[in-house]
Amino acid sequence: DTEVTQTPKHLVMGMTNKKSLKCEQHMGHRAMYWYKQKAKKPPELMFVYSYEKLSINESVPSRFSPECPNSSLLNLHLHALQPEDSALYLCASSQDPTLDRWYGYTFGSGTRLTVV
Amino acid sequence: AQSVTQLDSQVPVFEEAPVELRCNYSSSVSVYLFWYVQYPNQGLQLLLKYLSGSTLVESINGFEAEFNKSQTSFHLRKPSVHISDTAEYFCAVSPRGGNTPLVFGKGTRLSVIA
Numbered sequence: 001d002t003e004v005t006q007t008p009k010h011l012v013m014g015m016t017n018k019k020s021l022k023c024e025q026h027m028g029h030r031a032m033y034w035y036k037q038k039a040k041k042p043p044e045l046m047f048v049y050s051y052e053k054l055s056i057n058e059s060v061p062s063r064f065s066p067e068c069p070n071s072s073l074l075n076l077h078l079h080a081l082q083p084e085d086s087a088l089y090l091c092a093s094s095q096d097p098t099l100d101r102w103y104g105y106t107f108g109s110g111t112r113l114t115v116v
Numbered sequence: 117a118q119s120v121t122q123l124d125s126q127v128p129v130f131e132e133a134p135v136e137l138r139c140n141y142s143s144s145v146s147v148y149l150f151w152y153v154q155y156p157n158q159g160l161q162l163l164l165k166y167l168s169g170s171t172l173v174e175s176i177n178g179f180e181a182e183f184n185k186s187q188t189s190f191h192l193r194k195p196s197v198h199i200s201d202t203a204e205y206f207c208a209v210s211p212r213g214g215n216t217p218l219v220f221g222k223g224t225r226l227s228v229i230a
Contacts, residue, residue, distance in 0.1 A: 107159045
């Protein structure tokens with residue numbers, strides 16, 4: 001399996017809702033990433049997990065809460081979002097970047113989130 | 117810290133014409149370099165990467181990129197484009213052996229005209 005699977009593909013939620021985005025990989029990658037991408041912009045890093053521990057939080061508002069229950073799964077819990085949070089949310093995984101043989105990131109197809 | 121500059125935000129080109137998408141990077145350490153492609157309403161797909169060895173790398177769909185250390189560039193080229201190549205192309209850089217996440221350029225929108 002050489003894919004990163006993200007679910008759902010589309011999500012519409014109200015500003016008072018609680019929802020979760022899910023990301024799964026079975027490539028044995030020990031680093032996982034959440035990115036946010038607005039239209040016509042590059043992806044912006046939100047969080048990095050390394051060996052199931054949060055290693056980077058790019059000053060993301062607390063209404064976004066990441067979770068890494070195991071080495072294959074990454075969740076992003078959403079609560080009290082704002083309309084400006086509407087975007088494509090991308091998950092990625094990679095081998096440990098400090099290894100000599102590193103091949104970059106594998107991205108999922110994303111969850112397109114609309115906050116109404 | 118690393119940074120990536122994609123000099124052209126949009127590149128229109130006629131079908132079957134050649135194209136070059138430019139990418140320059142800045143880094144004080146050795147780097148890995150990547151090109152990702154994003155088709156409309158999809159995620160990012162790895163197009164090609166430079167890790168080590170030959171400075172010319174090729175993809176399965178006819179794109180190639182050449183790592184030029186002296187000019188700190190990694191330009192993407194294709195000798196003859198197709199309508200299906202219309203997409204957003206992102207250049208990205210990561211330091212070798214480090215734990216710094218991938219840094220993306222702002223992207224170049226390639227539009228192939230029939």
